[in-house]
Amino acid sequence: MKLIIKDMDIATGITLVAIMNRKDAALLDLHLADRIMIRKGSREIVAVVDFAETAKTIPQGTLGLFEEVLANLHAKSGDEVSIHPVQKPESLLYIKKKMDGGILSYHEIKSIIDDVVNNKITTVELTYYVAANYMKGMDFKEVVHLTRAMINSGNKLEFGNRIVVDKHCIGGVCGNRTTPIIVPILAVAGLTVPKTSSRSITSPAGTADTLEVLCNVVLEMKDIVRVVDKTGACLVWGGAVHLAPADDSIINVEHPLSIDAEGQLLASIMAKKGSVSATHVIIDIPVGYGTKVTSQKRAKHLAKEFSKLGKELGMVIDVVITDGSEPIGNGIGPALEAIDILRVLKNDPKAPKDLRNKSLAMASVLLESTGKAKKGHGWHMAEALLDSGLAFKKFIEILTEQGIRASDEKEIALGEYHFNVRANKTGFIKMMNNRALSRIARIAGCPEDKKAGIFLFKHNGDKVINGERVFTVYSESSIKLRYAKEMVEKVSGFVIR
Amino acid sequence: MKLIIKDMDIATGITLVAIMNRKDAALLDLHLADRIMIRKGSREIVAVVDFAETAKTIPQGTLGLFEEVLANLHAKSGDEVSIHPVQKPESLLYIKKKMDGGILSYHEIKSIIDDVVNNKITTVELTYYVAANYMKGMDFKEVVHLTRAMINSGNKLEFGNRIVVDKHCIGGVCGNRTTPIIVPILAVAGLTVPKTSSRSITSPAGTADTLEVLCNVVLEMKDIVRVVDKTGACLVWGGAVHLAPADDSIINVEHPLSIDAEGQLLASIMAKKGSVSATHVIIDIPVGYGTKVTSQKRAKHLAKEFSKLGKELGMVIDVVITDGSEPIGNGIGPALEAIDILRVLKNDPKAPKDLRNKSLAMASVLLESTGKAKKGHGWHMAEALLDSGLAFKKFIEILTEQGIRASDEKEIALGEYHFNVRANKTGFIKMMNNRALSRIARIAGCPEDKKAGIFLFKHNGDKVINGERVFTVYSESSIKLRYAKEMVEKVSGFVIR
Numbered sequence: 005m006k007l008i009i010k011d012m013d014i015a016t017g018i019t020l021v022a023i024m025n026r027k028d029a030a031l032l033d034l035h036l037a038d039r040i041m042i043r044k045g046s047r048e049i050v051a052v053v054d055f056a057e058t059a060k061t062i063p064q065g066t067l068g069l070f071e072e073v074l075a076n077l078h079a080k081s082g083d084e085v086s087i088h089p090v091q092k093p094e095s096l097l098y099i100k101k102k103m104d105g106g107i108l109s110y111h112e113i114k115s116i117i118d119d120v121v122n123n124k125i126t127t128v129e130l131t132y133y134v135a136a137n138y139m140k141g142m143d144f145k146e147v148v149h150l151t152r153a154m155i156n157s158g159n160k161l162e163f164g165n166r167i168v169v170d171k172h173c174i175g176g177v178c179g180n181r182t183t184p185i186i187v188p189i190l191a192v193a194g195l196t197v198p199k200t201s202s203r204s205i206t207s208p209a210g211t212a213d214t215l216e217v218l219c220n221v222v223l224e225m226k227d228i229v230r231v232v233d234k235t236g237a238c239l240v241w242g243g244a245v246h247l248a249p250a251d252d253s254i255i256n257v258e259h260p261l262s263i264d265a266e267g268q269l270l271a272s273i274m275a276k277k278g279s280v281s282a283t284h285v286i287i288d289i290p291v292g293y294g295t296k297v298t299s300q301k302r303a304k305h306l307a308k309e310f311s312k313l314g315k316e317l318g319m320v321i322d323v324v325i326t327d328g329s330e331p332i333g334n335g336i337g338p339a340l341e342a343i344d345i346l347r348v349l350k351n352d353p354k355a356p357k358d359l360r361n362k363s364l365a366m367a368s369v370l371l372e373s374t375g376k377a378k379k380g381h382g383w384h385m386a387e388a389l390l391d392s393g394l395a396f397k398k399f400i401e402i403l404t405e406q407g408i409r410a411s412d413e414k415e416i417a418l419g420e421y422h423f424n425v426r427a428n429k430t431g432f433i434k435m436m437n438n439r440a441l442s443r444i445a446r447i448a449g450c451p452e453d454k455k456a457g458i459f460l461f462k463h464n465g466d467k468v469i470n471g472e473r474v475f476t477v478y479s480e481s482s483i484k485l486r487y488a489k490e491m492v493e494k495v496s497g498f499v500i501r
Numbered sequence: 502m503k504l505i506i507k508d509m510d511i512a513t514g515i516t517l518v519a520i521m522n523r524k525d526a527a528l529l530d531l532h533l534a535d536r537i538m539i540r541k542g543s544r545e546i547v548a549v550v551d552f553a554e555t556a557k558t559i560p561q562g563t564l565g566l567f568e569e570v571l572a573n574l575h576a577k578s579g580d581e582v583s584i585h586p587v588q589k590p591e592s593l594l595y596i597k598k599k600m601d602g603g604i605l606s607y608h609e610i611k612s613i614i615d616d617v618v619n620n621k622i623t624t625v626e627l628t629y630y631v632a633a634n635y636m637k638g639m640d641f642k643e644v645v646h647l648t649r650a651m652i653n654s655g656n657k658l659e660f661g662n663r664i665v666v667d668k669h670c671i672g673g674v675c676g677n678r679t680t681p682i683i684v685p686i687l688a689v690a691g692l693t694v695p696k697t698s699s700r701s702i703t704s705p706a707g708t709a710d711t712l713e714v715l716c717n718v719v720l721e722m723k724d725i726v727r728v729v730d731k732t733g734a735c736l737v738w739g740g741a742v743h744l745a746p747a748d749d750s751i752i753n754v755e756h757p758l759s760i761d762a763e764g765q766l767l768a769s770i771m772a773k774k775g776s777v778s779a780t781h782v783i784i785d786i787p788v789g790y791g792t793k794v795t796s797q798k799r800a801k802h803l804a805k806e807f808s809k810l811g812k813e814l815g816m817v818i819d820v821v822i823t824d825g826s827e828p829i830g831n832g833i834g835p836a837l838e839a840i841d842i843l844r845v846l847k848n849d850p851k852a853p854k855d856l857r858n859k860s861l862a863m864a865s866v867l868l869e870s871t872g873k874a875k876k877g878h879g880w881h882m883a884e885a886l887l888d889s890g891l892a893f894k895k896f897i898e899i900l901t902e903q904g905i906r907a908s909d910e911k912e913i914a915l916g917e918y919h920f921n922v923r924a925n926k927t928g929f930i931k932m933m934n935n936r937a938l939s940r941i942a943r944i945a946g947c948p949e950d951k952k953a954g955i956f957l958f959k960h961n962g963d964k965v966i967n968g969e970r971v972f973t974v975y976s977e978s979s980i981k982l983r984y985a986k987e988m989v990e991k992v993s994g995f996v997i998r
Contacts, residue, residue: 026949031981033943035703037757100758103636129757131625135632139600206532260534260626261597446530452523484528 005032005088007067011074011081020076020123022051022087023061023068029053032089037126039092042067044077044085052126072123095119096129102136108146114153120250121157131257134265142267147309148316150267154248154275159225161247161280163232166196169370170282172273174306175207176295178441178458179333181341182288183211184218184239185348185363186370188398189389191237193376198232198280200242205255208445208457209338212241217342217416217454220407231405239402248275266309274313284320284374286366290328294439300325322369326362330436330464333359337450337457340478343413349396358463364390419448419455419478421485425492427468431500436464440495441475448479448488455480462498474498502529502585504564508571508578517573517620519548519584520558520565526550529586534623536589539564541574541582549623569620592616593626599633607646614650617747628754631762639764644806645813647764651745651772656722658744658777660729663693666867667779669770671803672704673792675938675955676830676853678838679785680708681715681736682845682860683867685895686886688734690873695729695777697739702752705942705954706835709738714839714913714951717904728902736899745772763806771810781817781871783863787825791936797822819866823859827933827961830856834947834954834975840910846893855960861887916945916952916975918982922989924965928997933961937992938972945976945985952977959995971995 005028022040034040038053051073056062067085074080098112108116116133119125142150169190171183187197201211201221215221221241223231228245231238243252251272258264277285287310289303297303307323314321333344333356347355348363368382377385389395400411410416441458449456459476462468475497479485502525519537531537535550548570553559564582571577595609605613613630616622639647666687668680684694698708698718712718718738720728725742728735740749748769755761774782784807786800794800804820811818830841830853844852845860864886865879874882886892897908907913938955946953956973959965972994976982 030943030946030949031984033940035756036753096758103632103758103760126757127625128628128754131628132632132758132760135600135629136636139633139636256533257625259532260623261593261600261629263600263629443530446527449527452527487528 006084006086008065009074009079009081009083009085010062010066010068020049020051020073021054021070022073023054023056025062025064025066026055027064029055032087034089037128039090040087041090042069042073042077042085042087044079044083047077049073049076050090050124093119093124095125099129099133099136102140103132105140107143108149110149110152113146113149114156117150117153117157117250120253127257130253134254134257134263134268137268138263138265142265144312147267147271147313150271151274151278151313151317154250154271155278158246158249158279161198161225161228161232163196163198163281167284167374168196168198168280168282169284169374170197170199170277170280171286171288171366171370172277173288173290174273174296176438177290177292177328178208178331178336178438178445179341179344179359180290180331180362181211181214181333181345182359182363182366184215184345184399185359185390185395186367187237187239188349188395188402189363189367189386190370191235191402192389192394192398193371193385195236195370195374195376196232197237198228199237199239200245200247200276200280201239202242204451208336208442208450209341210451212243213451213454214338214341214345215239216241217338218345218408218410219403220409223406231402235398235402235405237398237402238406240406242276247279248272251275266306270309270313274310274317277319278317282319284370285314285322286369287321287323288326288366289323290326292328292330292438293435294437295328320373322373324366324369328438331438331441331460332356332362334460335457336441336445336460337448337478338454339416339418340457340459342410343416346411346413349390349399351391351393360390417455419453419457419480421480421482422476422478423485423489424473424476425497427470427472427474427500429500430470431468433462433464433466433468433474434499434501436460436462436498437495440497443495444477444488444491444497447484447491448477449481449484453480453484456484468500503581503583505562506571506576506578506580506582507559507563507565517546517548517570518551518567519570520551520553522559522561522563523552524561526552529584531586534625536587537584538587539566539570539574539582539584541576541580544574546570546573547587547621590616590621592622596626596630596633599637600629602637604640605643605646607649610643610646611650611653614647614654614747617750618654624754627750631751631754631760631765634765635760635762639762641809644764644768644810647768648771648775648810648814651747651768652775655743655746655776658695658722658725658729660693660695660778664781664871665693665695665777665779666781666871667694667696667774667777668783668785668863668867669774670785670787671770671793673935674787674789674825675705675828675833675935675942676838676841676856677787677828677859678708678711678830678842679856679860679863681712681842681896682856682887682892683864684734684736685846685892685899686860686864686883687867688732688899689886689891689895690868690882692733692867692871692873693729694734695725696734696736697742697744697773697777698736699739701948705833705939705947706838707948709740710948710951711835711838711842712736713738714835715842715905715907716900717906720903728899732895732899732902734895734899735903737903739773744776745769748772763803767806767810771807771814774816775814779816781867782811782819783866784818784820785823785863786820787823789825789827789935790932791934792825817870819870821863821866825935828935828938828957829859831957832954833938833942833957834945835951836913836915837954837956837975839907840913843908843910846887846896848888848890914952916950916954916977918977918979919973919975920982920986921970921973922994924967924969924971924997926997927967928965930959930961930963930965930971931996931998933957933959933995934992937994940992941974941985941988941994944981944988945974946978946981950977950981953981965997
């Protein structure tokens with residue numbers, strides 16, 4: 005059948021969809037979510053059939069296409085294309101099999117993940133897969149298969165026989181920006197550290213958002229390889245380079261119901277590590293109010309599962325269960341966290357001790373597990389590399405290769421609007437509330453506005469006097485600051501006892 | 502926050518969605534699938550947040566709205582609206598509860614179904630509910646709750662203390678248009694028969710598509726009440742009057758993976774019966790190649806479940822398991838089926854015997870269960886009402902009240918293009934293939950083109966001579982006829998032994 009294209013002027017960013025008139029569809033016996041091959045000249049693409057609710061939008065003889073499909077076909081409104089029904093992808097059979105309690109093979113899981121990555125299955129179809137993994141559970145073999153499938157469906161960084169280290173933190177703690185401190189320490193020790201980080205989804209900043217204050221983080225594969233070859237490490241945004249890219253689509257359908265199947269969590273984290281060829285990995289599981297993992301018991305269970313999965317994939321995994329009861333460091337938000345990082349790396353007396361100590365502890369675990377330091381000597385070695393200024397020098401070297409933007413806190417501007425939040429009585433800080441502070445910082449503009457955020461003067465256990473500053477909120481906009489103030493009135497952000 | 506409306510010029514027909522710029526969303530800490538209240542003057546509506554993939558589509562300060570939302574707000578492109586975050590619907594908690602193995606109460610299921618009907622939950626969220634019902638199963642109480650929730654979330658036809666009869670067929674058999682024959686027989690016997698029928702989704706014709714050849718079937722509630730009051734019956738399209746309307750949304754997400762949870766099937770059928778206040782119902786389960794229910798065992802199991810559910814809802818249910826191995830009647834497609842119906846009701850010698858007999862058998866079951874006929878005398882009574890011409894007279898009375906279009910086959914035109922399919926050897930018809938014939942008829946134009954379809958000269962067991970006509974395919978378009986011919990070459994439609 006030949007049809008005339010109508011540009012829908014929207015990018016869905018998800019499945020490749022073609023909107024048909026119901027009468028045209030009837031002629032080819034096509035139903036909702038059936039697949040058609042669309043051909044223009046020598047170019048062709050498979051899309052999923054959807055219907056316009058009113059014939060007015062898509063009159064008979066026309067085909068509604070979104071930007072992704074148009075780009076793929078090199079087509080525009082008014083062009084003629086031919087369409088042909090094609091079979092639904094076989095991955096749908098495997099999703100149904102999983103729903104019916106079947107155990108999927110590597111081939112079957114790989115077929116689903118490939119179709120997710122190539123936008124060949126719809127959001128509803130992917131939802132069934134995620135729902136099945138959640139309700140039927142995944143056995144250990146399936147988790148291994150899913151991890152491998154995710155690794156093999158994207159790009160991969162490879163480093164031959166080198167020892168490659170990586171870290172991951174299961175979020176929920178404000179600040180806590182240990183990565184930019186650990187990476188140069190490990191690189192100075194001679195380890196390869198191709199660190200990719202994420203941007204924030206629900207927190208005031210992801211590591212990539214914070215690093216962006218100090219340097220360019222959007223590098224192509226070839227530039228990442230160049231930076232790692234030259235400096236032994238990198239500090240980039242992972243989202244730019246399609247490492248284990250199925251993850252984002254899965255998170256998208258998990259979000260509305262806060263679904264978080266354990267097997268999927270394990271696979272999605274370990275796939276990112278596998279995609280950079282990590283041999284030694286440290287995983288930080290903070291436990292506390294408002295963190296992702298809220299009980300010691302579950303943290304210990306996850307630790308065991310990570311180690312088992314790592315073994316299967318040929319990686320050495322160390323898991324540390326850390327205190328997630330309050331923010332780590334004084335800054336929350338990209339600019340303020342960047343200042344904390346510089347202070348720790350420069351051994352500035354104003355450096356937050358908790359951030360320095362946590363970073364040293366984590367670096368020492370990797371120095372010992374890779375054999376760079378003897379058992380019990382990791383901390384000493386990490387501290388020496390930091391205190392000597394070698395880690396800072398390496399940090400600047402990495403930033404320079406990526407495109408440096410700032411190396412001193414004087415170069416980092418904060419939001420021009422701010423207000424102080426003060427203690428309303430004298431006592432001790434019982435809780436700096438991660439979840440409330442995160443909300444306040446986001447409303448002040450984080451992570452989009454780099455200069456927005458919160459600077460903490462107090463941590464858990466600190467004494468405060470009535471009227472004393474507990475934290476300052478910064479924003480680039482007076483309106484956002486007002487919204488943030490209203491939120492502080494609602495949630496406060498701390499408890500004094 | 503105040504935003505300017507951008508009309509997206511699409512009707513989604515599903516969830517009420519508002520497309521935001523990511524920066525605006527960040528300001529209110531809004532994420533994908535969060536809910537916002539949109540207000541314009543005194544009108545307000547809750548919509549689900551979605552994001553434009555490119556900022557080009559929705560620049561900061563604008564809000565993308567689809568036709569449904571615009572109509573609801575009485576708004577147009579360029580208008581200013583204010584938005585406020587609101588809580589996600591509590592029905593999502595119940596969906597999650599079901600996914601976690603919980604058993605839902607009436608209140609919880611009602612809350613989900615209400616939100617489905619009012620487009621308050623997204624397709625992904627509904628998919629999780631359907632997936633949970635499929636994978637966790639529904640206990641009998643939940644099926645009862647779901648049925649009641651579906652009945653109570655839509656319009657209802659009520660008839661006081663009258664005996665109200667209804668029928669349903671679990672599809673898969675071509676032709677098989679018994680409803681228009683049974684309804685007037687029962688109405689003449691003094692029963693109330695407010696029959697609503699569906700249009701085709703995957704078959705060559707639904708009862709509503711066929712009846713539309715003979716009369717208007719799109720009636721409003723008040724007109725249905727008038728026709729039933731006057732004639733004792735009606736023969737209308739159910740889709741026009743929102744009886745148990747959640748069904749369509751559920752079918753939409755079931756379709757891509759051909760999910761068909763038993764509890765949902767039972768509830769969806771019985772809800773339609775409940776919504777017309779049926780007291781006595783007959784359910785036809787055809788079993789054969791290509792029908793929905795393919796084994797006697799499953800048919801018997803379903804029969805038991807229907808009876809149990811009916812009892813709970815205060816209905817008397819009779820289930821008949823019938824031969825679904827071939828089409829019933831000679832016509833397939835709206836016009837050809839309408840001709841079959843007229844021939845049976847007029848006692849025309851050309852009337853298909855199988856259709857007459859099946860209709861009489863089903864009518865007799867209801868005449869007996871309602872006490873209109875004594876046990877064993879139903880068939881005799883039904884036959885008398887048909888042979889006397891009283892049923893035909895009643896039929897014309899109903900059609901006239903609804904708006905008659907044809908009462909004689911001479912008034913019914915068939916497609917001007919046709920071709921004959923002939924036997925390629927001498928022998929006996931082993932199988933007239935429901936599934937293949939359905940496909941051929943649809944490609945010839947059914948159900949959209951009323952005049953398209955298939956006329957069968959042969960049924961299972963009939964002798965055929967090499968070169969003899971087995972069936973004729975009609976179409977309104979030479980192109981569609983050519984497509985249908987190509988399909989016949991692929992699937993044939995019958996087997997000779």
